Amino acid sequence: MVQILELHLKNYRQYEGETTIDLRTTPEKNVNIIEGQNGAGKSNILNAITLCFYDEEIHQEATGEELETLSYVSESVVEGLSTGDSARGYVEVHLGEDNPDYIFKREFETFKVPNGHNDQTYDIELSRRVGNQYEIVTDPQTTLNQLLPAEVRDYFIFDGEALTEFFEGGYKDRVRNGIIDVSHIGVLNSGIDHVEKVRDEIQRKAKNVEGEAAEIQERIETLENELSNLEGKKATLETEKTEVENEIARLEKKLRGASDQGVQDLIQQRDDLREDIDDFDSRIETTKQDILNELRQAGPAVYAMDALDYTVDQLKTLESKGKLPPKIQDWFIDELIEQGECICGADITEGGETHEHLKELKSTMSNVSTDNVEGKTEIPHIIQDGNQGAETIREYRRRLHELKEKLESKDQDLSEVKNKLKGTDIPDDVDVGELTSQLDDLEEDKEDLIQEIGRQDAKIEDKNKDIRSAESQLDEELRKEDRHSDIVTQKDFATRAVDDMKNIKEKILSQIRTETEENLNKYFNDLIWKDDKYTISLDEDYSVEVQGPDSPDNRIGSLSAGEKQVLALSFMAALSDISGFTAPIVIDTPLGRISGNPKKLIAQNLPDYLEDTQMTFLMTDEEYTDEVQGLMKHRVANEYQLHYADGTTEVTSYE
Amino acid sequence: MEEETVNRLITDEVEKIDDSERKQFIRSVLSHERKHIDLENFGYKSEYKDMIKEATGTED
Numbered sequence: 233m234v235q236i237l238e239l240h241l242k243n244y245r246q247y248e249g250e251t252t253i254d255l256r257t258t259p260e261k262n263v264n265i266i267e268g269q270n271g272a273g274k275s276n277i278l279n280a281i282t283l284c285f286y287d288e289e290i291h292q293e294a295t296g297e298e299l300e301t302l303s304y305v306s307e308s309v310v311e312g313l314s315t316g317d318s319a320r321g322y323v324e325v326h327l328g329e330d331n332p333d334y335i336f337k338r339e340f341e342t343f344k345v346p347n348g349h350n351d352q353t354y355d356i357e358l359s360r361r362v363g364n365q366y367e368i369v370t371d372p373q374t375t376l377n378q379l380l381p382a383e384v385r386d387y388f389i390f391d392g393e394a395l396t397e398f399f400e401g402g403y404k405d406r407v408r409n410g411i412i413d414v415s416h417i418g419v420l421n422s423g424i425d426h427v428e429k430v431r432d433e434i435q436r437k438a439k440n441v442e443g444e445a446a447e448i449q450e451r452i453e454t455l456e457n458e459l460s461n462l463e464g465k466k467a468t469l470e471t472e473k474t475e476v477e478n479e480i481a482r483l484e485k486k487l488r489g490a491s492d493q494g495v496q497d498l499i500q501q502r503d504d505l506r507e508d509i510d511d512f513d514s515r516i517e518t519t520k521q522d523i524l525n526e527l528r529q530a531g532p533a534v535y536a537m538d539a540l541d542y543t544v545d546q547l548k549t550l551e552s553k554g555k556l557p558p559k560i561q562d563w564f565i566d567e568l569i570e571q572g573e574c575i576c577g578a579d580i581t582e583g584g585e586t587h588e589h590l591k592e593l594k595s596t597m598s599n600v601s602t603d604n605v606e607g608k609t610e611i612p613h614i615i616q617d618g619n620q621g622a623e624t625i626r627e628y629r630r631r632l633h634e635l636k637e638k639l640e641s642k643d644q645d646l647s648e649v650k651n652k653l654k655g656t657d658i659p660d661d662v663d664v665g666e667l668t669s670q671l672d673d674l675e676e677d678k679e680d681l682i683q684e685i686g687r688q689d690a691k692i693e694d695k696n697k698d699i700r701s702a703e704s705q706l707d708e709e710l711r712k713e714d715r716h717s718d719i720v721t722q723k724d725f726a727t728r729a730v731d732d733m734k735n736i737k738e739k740i741l742s743q744i745r746t747e748t749e750e751n752l753n754k755y756f757n758d759l760i761w762k763d764d765k766y767t768i769s770l771d772e773d774y775s776v777e778v779q780g781p782d783s784p785d786n787r788i789g790s791l792s793a794g795e796k797q798v799l800a801l802s803f804m805a806a807l808s809d810i811s812g813f814t815a816p817i818v819i820d821t822p823l824g825r826i827s828g829n830p831k832k833l834i835a836q837n838l839p840d841y842l843e844d845t846q847m848t849f850l851m852t853d854e855e856y857t858d859e860v861q862g863l864m865k866h867r868v869a870n871e872y873q874l875h876y877a878d879g880t881t882e883v884t885s886y887e
Numbered sequence: 888m889e890e891e892t893v894n895r896l897i898t899d900e901v902e903k904i905d906d907s908e909r910k911q912f913i914r915s916v917l918s919h920e921r922k923h924i925d926l927e928n929f930g931y932k933s934e935y936k937d938m939i940k941e942a943t944g945t946e947d
Contacts, residue, residue: 377925416894416921423913423920430935718945725943729909729916736900744896812894 233259234379234814235846236281236325237332243321244283244340245276246881248306253277253883254870257846261869263839264848265886267856268874273881274850275391278820282389284323284338286382287353291391291820303349305342308879313344327379327816328361335359335366336376380815384413387807388815393824395800396793399776401481405474407803408774415744416812417737424733431726432456435703438710438719445709452702459695466688473681480674487667492658498649503789505646511786512639519635523628530621533614540615547608565594745770748806751841752776755802758837760795761829768799793825801834805841816846823855835860839867893917908942 236255241247255264268274279289283304303310305319313319322339326332339354358372369375380388387410398406412418438449488499533540568574569590572581580586653668707723710716749770756778757765764781771777777786778799791799801822808817822838823831839847849856871886897917904910915938923929940946 374925378922381925416897419893419917419920419924420897423916426920426931427916427935430932430939433932434936434939718943721943721945722939725909725912725939728906729912732901732904732909732913733916736897739900740896810894810896812892812897814892 233257233262233844233846234327234329235816236818236848237328238324238326239277239280240322240324240326241280242323243306243309243319244280244304244323245302246273246306246876246879247276247280247883248308248880251883253872255846255848257869259844261867262843262846263864263867264846264870264872265856265861265864265868266848266850266872266874266883267853267886268850268881269853269876272874272876274852274874275820277850278389278391278818280323281325281818282385283340283353284325284336284356285376285380286385287338287356290389303342304340304351304353306880310342310344310349315344315346318343331361333361334375334379336372380813381413383409384813387414387804388813389818390804391820392797392801392822393820395804396796396825398800398803399788399791399796401484402477403776404774405477407770407776410803410807411744411748411774411810414807414813415740415810417741417744419812420733420737420740424730424737427726427730427733431723431730434719434722434726435706438706438716445706445713448702448706448709452699452706455695455699455702459692459699462688462692462695466685466692469681469685469688473678473685476674476678476681480671480678483667483671483674486662487664487671490658490662490664492656492661492664495653495656495658495661495664498653498656500790502646502649502653504785505642505649507786507789508642509639509646511784512635512642516632516635516639519628519632523625523632526621526625526628530618530625533618534622534625537615537618540611540618544608544611544615547611551608562594565590744810745772747810748803751806751809752799752802755805755837755841756799759798759802759830759833761833794827794830797825798830798834801838805838808842808845814844816848817842818848818850820850821852821855822849823851823860831855832859832863836863839864893921912938912942 235257239253239255241251241253243249244251253266257264266274266277275291276289279291282288282290305321309319309321318341320339320341322337324335324337327334327336335358337357337359339357341352341354343350343352356372356376358369358375359366360369360375412421435452436449438445488496490496490499568580569587572579574580574586578586580590650668650672654665654672656664656668658664707720710720749768752770753766753768756768760766762781766781767777767779769777769779776788776799778788778791779786804817823834826834851860872883873886875882875884898914901910901913901917904913916935919931919934923931
């Protein structure tokens with residue numbers, strides 16, 4: 233278990249002088265608690281770690297607090313400086329399993345200037361243990377990023393209260409990025425991309441080709457350029473889409489800040505209607521797919537129904553005229569001849585008249601007559617299946633029609649609610665009308681962009697098909713020349729390796745999504761504690777649906793702040809199950825917005841869900857109640873209290 | 888603590904590949920990618936080309 237073994241602070245913020253916090257945990261006791269009242273310096277423990285690792289204070293980022301007005305070096309130290317003088321401090325994080333394998337350190341300096349101070353941070357330093365010695369690592373940032381890259385740090389070191397925003401607008405990207413980055417699918421993606429590039433370069437080495445091969449190669453280069461343009465266009469569109477989504481999220485936040493209750497009710501109605509519309513859209517898609525599946529099965533019989541009916545009539549006519557034999561299997565005749573006697577007692581020994589008759593009958597049983605016999609019994613079954621299929625399709629169509637009608641009605645209701653919002657003008661409140669109009673326009677822009685991205689995807693797929701087809705032709709041509717056989721062998725090898733990696737990616741992605749969904753369901757239901765269960769689904773596009781209790785509608789947009797925090801915590805816990813990183817977790821105010829039973833359940837269960845992970849909770853006294861303490865006791869390795877007085881915080885063991 | 892360790896969910900699948908040369912090549916590629924996870928641009932082309940030549944027993 234990789235853990236933060238010790239945290240050393242020197243003159244950092246309110247931690248004046250030298251402070252060492254021992255955070256060693258064991259697999260059985262994997263939790264550290266640092267408890268302090270608001271303002272005592274709890275969040276600055278989190279900040280100290282992110283400042284050391286990433287040269288930024290995460291809590292300030294999350295809350296927008298004006299920390300920059302305070303100096304990095306403890307104020308009491310800066311006060312003692314003369315103008316023009318400076319003082320230094322540092323944060324040191326010891327990482328490892330039992331003994332420190334890595335000691336990361338970042339120094340900072342505060343300069344006293346006439347009107348205040350200036351802060352400066354220095355490059356991160358790293359000492360790495362090699363045997364019993366520590367060696368300076370020349371590129372510490374690279375090592376750190378291999379251990380816990382900046383792009384995944386938000387899933388390991390985070391502010392619990394900020395989690396309430398995790399499932400707000402644009403959450404799909406956060407869910408997707410979390411899954412892709414934390415599970416190392418990103419590593420696989422990058423490997424696929426790079427091997428493909430190398431393969432293309434190998435192919436281009438076959439440059440001294442003539443005739444047909446040269447023409448094909450030229451075509452491939454043209455196609456690749458076209459593909460590159462299409463991908464560039466798609467990337468631009470996706471950037472535009474992200475910008476639009478960010479703007480939507482910004483305006484939404486502003487709109488939700490309206491103080492008028494009537495407006496809040498309309499926003500809630502709008503959100504509910506949007507969820508209903510999403511739900512109907514998804515059910516319409518499923519029904520369309522069901523119709524297609526049924527058509528694939530029953531289609532041939534349905535389309536050939538007239539021909540099948542005619543065939544059955546013809547067979548019946550033949551049978552009534554005695555031209556169609558009953559269904560006799562040839563093995564039955566063989567058995568009869570072998571036995572030498574019929575059940576009626578007739579003699580069938582060799583040389584006899586009956587024996588000869590049976591032999592003749594068997595030899596004249598042609599395939600055609602067998603088919604006719606089979607057809608006589610099978611075709612009515614096919615007709616029956618076809619009729620059933622047609623009835624099922626009719627039923628699906630009825631359902632589709634109903635769903636479309638309901639969708640239309642919800643769309644109308646949504647337009648009405650939006651019009652009401654657009655017509656709202658409340659003095660001294662946010663400009664609801666204008667914001668709603670802008671949001672409407674942006675939603676339309678987003679929809680247009682999604683469609684355009686879809687069109688680009690189709691073009692990219694076609695272009696890729698053209699390239700693959702041209703490459704096969706080129707391979708054929710190159711194989712004709714011995715001198716190119718090595719190139720073809722190398723290219724084939726690279727292509728197969730890419731195929732292998734793509735297959736692994738597809739399999740792993742589906743496995744990871746299923747596992748995340750299962751754990752998200754388990755953790756959320758365990759933690760939220762309701763008699764009736766919620767059902768959470770994680771779709772292929774990384775959208776999350778929360779249904780129940782007592783409601784089939786998706787409630788993701790209407791969860792309370794506490795429920796959203798529990799959902800996000802459940803997601804973070806589910807991520808750790810699929811993680812490729814073995815990093816410790818540090819959470820500031822993990823139970824901030826959570827009350828009652830969920831608070832107790834989180835305290836009790838979270839350390840068990842993440843049993844192979846060191847967890848450090850920075851909690852207020854309101855979070856770390858006696859009850860919570862009692863529930864976590866068996867898991868807690870270290871308990872500290874922060875005592876703040878006269879601008880300085882002292883860390884002591886819990887009393 | 889190893890910085891080149893790739894998620895076991897992925898490496899378990901790599902181990903299932905029958906062809907030993909391709910299996911080894913993919914292992915090496917993933918390890919190289921994992922090692923440079925933080926970088927937008929890093930050298931890989933000559934390494935991968937050499938690995939492919941070695942795996943296929945071919946020359947330039």
